[in-house]
Amino acid sequence: MDIGGTNIRTGMVNKEYRVENFVITDSQSILDGISSTENLSRYIRDYIERNAGFGKPLAISLGFPATIDKEKKYVVSAPNVKGVDNIPIVDILQKEHGIPVFLDRDVNMLISNDMYDLKLETSGIVMACYIGTGFGNAIWINGSIYSGYSGSAGELGHIPVLGRDDLCGCGNTGCIENYSGGKMLEHIHEAHYSKTDISDIFVKHGDEPLIQDFVEALSIPIAAEINILDPEYVILGGGVLQMKDFPRDLFEGFIRKHTRKPFPEKTLRIIYSEQRQENGVRGAGIYAFKALEKKEAAQ
Ligand SMILES: [Zn+2]
Known part of the structure; x- marks a missing residue:
């Protein structure tokens, strides 16, 4: 997911780094500042139910226009996104969805996409x-x-x-x-x-x-x-x-x-960099595959 102050972009990235089921949703309807995390989690659940068939994604990966803590567990400061600062969003989503959750700055997702693309x-x-x-x-x-x-x-x-x-x-x-x-x-x-x-x-x-x-x-x-x-x-x-x-x-x-x-x-x-709507989503997918590889190698 590529989360912005105006739009939230969501897609499923496969192992060949192709984006499927790409959708753009209005941010305000989800990140309302009061129950942003709950709404986001519900949105993810609905999206997976609609698009993943009987399967389950390997991970959830989120890019935010924000500063992120060193352990990459929560958003420290996102001036343009309401209701997400200082909430243990990774732990919450991981618990609710039962799969690994990755979080980083949106630009780190973009560079992940561009390094591959270019x-x-x-x-x-x-x-x-x-x-x-x-x-x-x-x-x-x-x-x-x-x-x-x-x-x-x-x-x-x-x-x-x-x-x-x-x-x-x-x-x-x-x-x-x-x-x-x-x-x-x-x-x-x-x-x-x-x-x-x-x-x-x-x-x-x-x-x-x-x-x-x-x-x-x-x-x-x-x-x-x-x-x-x-x-x-x-x-x-x-x-x-x-x-x-x-x-x-x-x-x-x-x-x-x-x-x-x-x-x-x-x-x-x-x-x-070539501007495409799905760059942030694809980058988040690439980022997650790399992080999963690293996790496996460490075990
Ligand atoms: Zn400043």
Whole structure:
């Protein structure tokens, strides 16, 4: 499952990583903030009954737009999803459904999908940035997802910007996600181009300084992380980059401009993730198969 503030995407992923019985449901009807976990569990039960025939899935795997605890048992903070913070959701669902339950950040599910999709079989370092409303980031080091000491690594959208102090959804002020991402684009649209449909903003205004400055702003956190990690590959994706006539060349030029020279700029390899509705679901499936393998190997 790929759980978001607006939609919940559900599917069954088979061993060949194909997605079947894919459905999109409105989040609000399930995650109402009062009985979110109970509703989610009931939704999963109904879905399995409808789609799994007489069988049972090997596992349930959930991606949340959230920070997750180190043991990956509960959501620590999901500003856009109601009623899921600090509830032992993995233990609850495991008990109710009798199968393993896996939980991680949605971006870690996306990078799991993209690593497979783009055939990046690497034991090195890969970073991914998914720019939508928020600024999603996932880091892959030596064959696995890097989640940090407390489980909260890769919060690239929340690096601070000197001299800015707008309140962020995370509770801090001046986070770069507010100046570099979908929220800023909405703000620019509202303030300057409200007569243009936002989906045409790059088509009609792509050559104007305001939009070019926005594109440069997107490159700043990316270049910052490239300068820290010196990655083998950089995966870029998310709704903003998929918009019509988004200026990829200009964007990559800005990323290179702000990356340290001669290295890692010289060896920089940028790849775009292909936007599909089921990416998060497929990634959650791949993630679960890998986690099950690891579990088996440990026994
Ligand atoms: Zn923040």
